[in-house]
Structure formats: structure tokens, C-alpha cells
Amino acid sequence: MEAMAQPVYKGQRHRLDKPELLAPAGNLEKLKFAVHYGADAVYIGGQKYGLRSNADNFTFEEMKEGVEFARKYGAKVFVAANIYAHNEDIEGIEDYLRNLYEAGIAAIIAADPAIIEIAQRVVPGLEVHLSTQQSTLNWQAVQFWKEEGLPRVVLGRETSLQEIAEIKNHVDIEIEAFVHGAMCSSYSGRCVLSNHFTDRDSNRGGCCQSCRWKYDLFEDGRDEAASSLPSGLQPPASAPAAFKPGITSIPLFQKEDHAFTMGSKDLCMLEHIPDLIEAGIDSFKIEGRMKSIHYVATVVNVYRQAIDAYMEDPENYVLKPEWLEELNKAANRPLNTGFFYDTPDHEDHIYEPEEKAAPYDFAGLVMDYDVTTGEAVIQQRNHFKPGQHIEFFGPEGTFFKQTVGQLKDEAGQALDAARHPLQRIRMKVDHPVKPFDMMRKRK
Structure with a gap:
């Protein structure tokens, strides 16, 4: 991974409390690796109510084992219950939340007001953290959720670093933000493409990542439309009948052209640890409950080293090149800084084939x-x-x-x-x- 440009943070500098490093854990083994490699807390999914239904996820017995293991190392376990619930989803939620509390889970991450209200009423000892799915981007919205009794808000990925600093200036609440991992091309993950294309509900855990599919561009194949096209844009003889002029539609891309995707580059804020800490972010969140053990261990280990090095001596902190080299060994896509410093443009998206697998x-x-x-x-x-x-x-x-x-x-x-x-x-x-x-x- 090449070193990225170093934007300058111009917001107000905040306290230098050591932030929490929050890691993903798709199963019990990944949880143990995340904790061993330096996570202060891990977030997992249960068998229901989470947005990663295709992950291994945890039974209540596995949760108990994970909590016991994490506690030995001073770490906490959170559970994602961040679906937007339909009527049928609510049945059984009270018992589910009680079981989480009895398993020792420290907090749930929720977006649906119904789930939030039920959790506060049924298990008041279980913290509720507001999910990034709520797209919380301004201090007044954060103030609202604080008044609703939530101790922590996971901001939308679209929030800039200066906006985060302004939120911290106005509201005394824990702020959690994603600092590394995949970005969603939709607004804070709220997407219906998957629903339409595959009948898998993105907002109930079934996202098929349709933004990363390969797409072609087609034009109406009526005779008058087809006759106006340059000869070089005619479909090959092998094209299905439905794609030939005069029938339905024709592809506009050439055979040698790359197919189009809507996928964004992955987020990486390793080079900007001082800005993140000094802006007052309380929890640094790594995305990736579906990622491999190697990914989790590598990324957590690198961010752990960087955070500790900065907190030990802020004035003499230096980014080590070997940290970037390590991240590159687990990188799934090209990396950028997301929305932290500016609005992503065409250079921050992936339009052509990519090396998806880590090297x-x-x-x-x-x-x-x-x-x-x-x-x-x-x-x-x-x-x-x-x-x-x-x-x-x-x-x-x-x-x-x-x-x-x-x-x-x-x-x-x-x-x-x-x-x-x-x-x-x-x-x-x-x-x-x-x-x-x-x-x-x-x-």
C-alpha cells in the first residue's frame, strides 16, 4: 500500500484519553484472536437481529464462553442487534435481550427505536449503543439520543472529522467511529438493491453486496435506436437474442471493456491516528465480521501498536512504515480516508477489476x-x-x-x-x- 496524502486536521483538539479499539468477531475463534491481538472490545452477532446473517454468528453458549475469555484480558463483548425490524421480527426480542444480558454481554448495538425501547425497558442493565445504521451526523441528533438514555453513538460513516469535533464540543457522550474496513456505497448502509435483485433484505442482514457486482450498460434495442449506433457498438454474434437490435436491448460496452461496479475503496485511517484521538473519538471501530482470522489479527495488531505508541509519547509519535506494510498484507481493496477529510469522488470508487484477495x-x-x-x-x-x-x-x-x-x-x-x-x-x-x-x- 502506498502512503496516502496527509490532510491537515483543523478542528479543535480534544482530550487525550486513550480510545477503545473495537474489533469484529464473526465467530468464537475470531473473538479470541481479536482479544489476543489487542482489542479492548469486540462486537459479534447473535442468531437473530443482526445485519450479518451469513456470518457464523454466536449461540448463547458461545457468547458466554466469549465473554469469559474476554474478561480475562479486560475486554468487553458487544452484540449487533441493528436490523430495522418488521412486525414479525419483534416476536421473541424480549427473551433474546434477557439472554444476552445473562450471557454477560456489555452492550447491544441497535438502530430500530422499537428495539432500543424494548431493551431499555426489559434489560436496563444492558447498555444500548446507537448503530451507524441510524445515520447520525450532527450534534443535535446525538443530543437527542443522549436524552433518550444512550451512552454511545456510532456515527454515520459520512461524518467528517471536523463534524465529529463539533459534536464532541456540544454533547458529552461517547462517540464511536469506523476507522478501517469496507465502506457501503449507500447511505450508512441503507440499501434496497439487494432486496430487488435477490430478495435478500439488506436491512435485515441479507445484503448480497450488489454494489460490487459487475454491470454492463444497455440501450433500448428498437430498430431506430440500434441504427443510430456506431458499428463498433453492435453486439457480438454470440449475444443472446434478447440483446440484439430490434428485440430488447444491446450492450454498449465493448467486449474488451471492463465491467462497471459501484463499490467504494476501503477505509484506512492508520496514517491519521493523532487526528482521530485529538478529535475526541472514544472508540475506533474496525469493520469485518465476515473477514478472515488473518485479517482480524493483522489489522487489530497494527492499530494497537499505533494507538499505544501515540499515547505513550504524543509529541514524538512517528508512523512506522512497517505498520503500513503489515496492513497491505491483509488489505482486500485499495484504501482511502473515506469522508473524514473531504467528500469521496470518482477516485475513491472501484470501477475496474481489482485484486480482491489479500496477498x-x-x-x-x-x-x-x-x-x-x-x-x-x-x-x-x-x-x-x-x-x-x-x-x-x-x-x-x-x-x-x-x-x-x-x-x-x-x-x-x-x-x-x-x-x-x-x-x-x-x-x-x-x-x-x-x-x-x-x-x-x-x-
Whole structure:
């Protein structure tokens, strides 16, 4: 990832309280990695009422286990209950919220006033954070929600940094803002394209990401319309009959043209940590409950380091190039600063084919390390073999590169490759490693 331009924040500087780092967790394993790699809190989804119905999501038993694990490290667990509910969705919500509270969940993230009111009435001990789905963009709206009893507002992604500072000037409330991850092309995620195209309700967790589909442009195929087109825009002979002149419509793109998408670039504010902190943002939110363990661990680890470095010595804080290099290893799309400094334009959207996959794979998880032999026990997560170049990294500063040497199974038998999912592999490593350190390989 190339270094981005450095806009200058011109708003009022606020207190320097250390912000919360809030990470996504699509399942229990991702929750544990997020906490291990530095998250102060994680947000998850239950089996109902969240906007990521295709994620693994959590049962109540898994929530309890996740809460117990997080508490050992001083972290909290929030649950997204941020659908816009239809009448049939409300049935059972009271019992659901009671179960969340009994599981030890610290807060729900909600958008629908009905769900907010029910939560405040039924489980007053459960905090309610206003979801970004409410598109809250100004201090008077934030003041309204404070008066409704909410301790925290997750601002709409369209809010600028100076607007955030103004909100903090007017309202004493916790402000949470997305600082990294995918952006929605619709207004704070409220979209009906998915409903129309696939009968999957975006606002009830079924978004099919239709803004990232590939689109063509068509013109009415009536004879008079077709005859006015340059010959170069005629459809190929292989085109379906419905797309041929005189019948229905014809494609205007050439065969060699790239298909069009409406997708935006991903948000990345790593280079602007001082501005975020000094503007008074209380919680830095990372998007990605559907993302991989490698993504969660890498991004959380980098932001943890940057936040801690700034808080330790604000006057001498320096952005480390290796942090940007690390983020690039987990990046899914090109990156920008969203709406924080200006309104995104055509350069902030993706119109042509992109490399969607991160350049590195999560290859193995360190389970144990023998200081006497220098041998590590690694749980296989993706195929790797002797001779491949790999990297180790971890939440306590582990980072080094090496080449895979001889591999053995747990019985000591030589292996030509680590082929089997979750197989425990023994191999020598060049430097000490610790449990929960990760091994990755370039794709």
C-alpha cells in the first residue's frame, strides 16, 4: 500500500484519553484472536437481529464462553442487534435481550427505536449503543439520543472529522467511529438493491453486496435506436437474442471493456491516528465480521501498536512504515480516508477489476515451542511445504521471516508437506515463538 496524502486536521483538539479499539468477531475463534491481538472490545452477532446473517454468528453458549475469555484480558463483548425490524421480527426480542444480558454481554448495538425501547425497558442493565445504521451526523441528533438514555453513538460513516469535533464540543457522550474496513456505497448502509435483485433484505442482514457486482450498460434495442449506433457498438454474434437490435436491448460496452461496479475503496485511517484521538473519538471501530482470522489479527495488531505508541509519547509519535506494510498484507481493496477529510469522488470508487484477495494466507497457528530444540508445534491452516518463504508474527512483538525446513508429524515422521486441515506439524523456527503467534505465506 502506498502512503496516502496527509490532510491537515483543523478542528479543535480534544482530550487525550486513550480510545477503545473495537474489533469484529464473526465467530468464537475470531473473538479470541481479536482479544489476543489487542482489542479492548469486540462486537459479534447473535442468531437473530443482526445485519450479518451469513456470518457464523454466536449461540448463547458461545457468547458466554466469549465473554469469559474476554474478561480475562479486560475486554468487553458487544452484540449487533441493528436490523430495522418488521412486525414479525419483534416476536421473541424480549427473551433474546434477557439472554444476552445473562450471557454477560456489555452492550447491544441497535438502530430500530422499537428495539432500543424494548431493551431499555426489559434489560436496563444492558447498555444500548446507537448503530451507524441510524445515520447520525450532527450534534443535535446525538443530543437527542443522549436524552433518550444512550451512552454511545456510532456515527454515520459520512461524518467528517471536523463534524465529529463539533459534536464532541456540544454533547458529552461517547462517540464511536469506523476507522478501517469496507465502506457501503449507500447511505450508512441503507440499501434496497439487494432486496430487488435477490430478495435478500439488506436491512435485515441479507445484503448480497450488489454494489460490487459487475454491470454492463444497455440501450433500448428498437430498430431506430440500434441504427443510430456506431458499428463498433453492435453486439457480438454470440449475444443472446434478447440483446440484439430490434428485440430488447444491446450492450454498449465493448467486449474488451471492463465491467462497471459501484463499490467504494476501503477505509484506512492508520496514517491519521493523532487526528482521530485529538478529535475526541472514544472508540475506533474496525469493520469485518465476515473477514478472515488473518485479517482480524493483522489489522487489530497494527492499530494497537499505533494507538499505544501515540499515547505513550504524543509529541514524538512517528508512523512506522512497517505498520503500513503489515496492513497491505491483509488489505482486500485499495484504501482511502473515506469522508473524514473531504467528500469521496470518482477516485475513491472501484470501477475496474481489482485484486480482491489479500496477498498472504494464514498458513499455521503456533501451539507450542520447545526452547531446547528450537522446534515449534504448528496447527496447519493452509497447505505449506519445505522451501516456501513464510513469516511469523504475534501480539507480543514476534516478527521474522524464514524458509520452511523439514516438517514432521507429531510422531516424528517426515512429511513432504502440511496437507491436512488442523494437522499438528513440528518444524524448526529461526526465532522463539509463542502460542497464538501466526504463520503466513505469500499466495
